[in-house]
Amino acid sequence: MATLSDSSVIQPQGKVGGFTFYKLNGKIIMRSLPRAPHKNGTNPTPLQKVYQNRLAEVNDYLRPLSRVLDFGYQNYLDQKTGVNLAHTNVSTKGYNHKANPRINPAFLQISRGSLLGAESPLAVRTADGITISWKDNSVEGNASEGDSVMILLNQPELQKHIWIKEAGRRRDLQALAPLEGENSEKEWEVYLTFYRPLNNKKLVISDSMYLGRS
Structure with missing residues (x-):
């Protein structure tokens, strides 16, 4: 006034x-004067519908992984959740509303950090589950042979995942994600991360690596 x-x-x-x-x-x-309600609030344009669908679909994709993402992004959780932090990369690089499926799992990063990641990792389906192998790089950079191995198997169509926080050590050069029963009949999107304690309250973590669908 x-x-x-x-x-x-x-x-x-x-x-x-x-x-x-x-x-x-x-x-x-x-x-x-009071502003009239924006007409697109109830009648969004086609482009606005794409943005709205992207937001909803990416949230639905990430929400079942909230505990995994909070662990993997724990050094960045000052003002955002792990889901929020993972959302940006998936929605800006990994979402295509014309594709099927619309979300590309290669752009899901389940952890972020400065620890050296795996060298030449490979996921192979075996009779016991999925075996993940990598080359020895424990003497390079800030890597250590005692770094812990974390594996995530994700089945977004069913909103189901298998999280193995302690799957072995970097020095083992391989780790098994066992699959039994109906889980052995499904294909899984495979992710690999290394981490180790930095002090009593903090971990140093690697960027995750997507190893494909196995």
């Missing part, structure tokens, strides 16, 4: 643009 002085050359009244003018106690009062 604003008051126009009596010395104003123009003394408007009524509605002008986004404002209304009226006289009160000899003074001209100006108030902004």
Whole structure:
């Protein structure tokens, strides 16, 4: 609200643009008019529908993995959850509304950090489950042979996953994700991460690596 002085050359009244003018106690009062509801709130454009669907679908894709993502992004959780942090990469790089499926699992990053990741990792389906192997790089960079191995098997169509937080050590050069019963009949999207304690309260973690569908 604003008051126009009596010395104003123009003394408007009524509605002008986004404002209304009226006289009160000899003074001209100006108030902004309430904004009408945006027409696209109930009738979104095709492009807005794409954005809305992307937001909903990526959230549905990531939400079952919230505990995994909070662990993998634990060094970045000051103001966001792991789901929030993983969302950006998936929605900006890994979502195509014309593709089937619309979300590309290669752009899901389940962990982020400065620890050296796996060298030449490979996931192979075996009679016992999925065996993941990698080359020895334990003497390179900040890697250590005692780094823990974390494996995620994800089945987004069923919103189901298998999280193996302690699957072995870097020095083992391989780890098994066992599969039994109906789980052995499914294909799984495979992710690999290394980590180790940095101190009593913090871990140093590698960026995760996507090893394909096995």
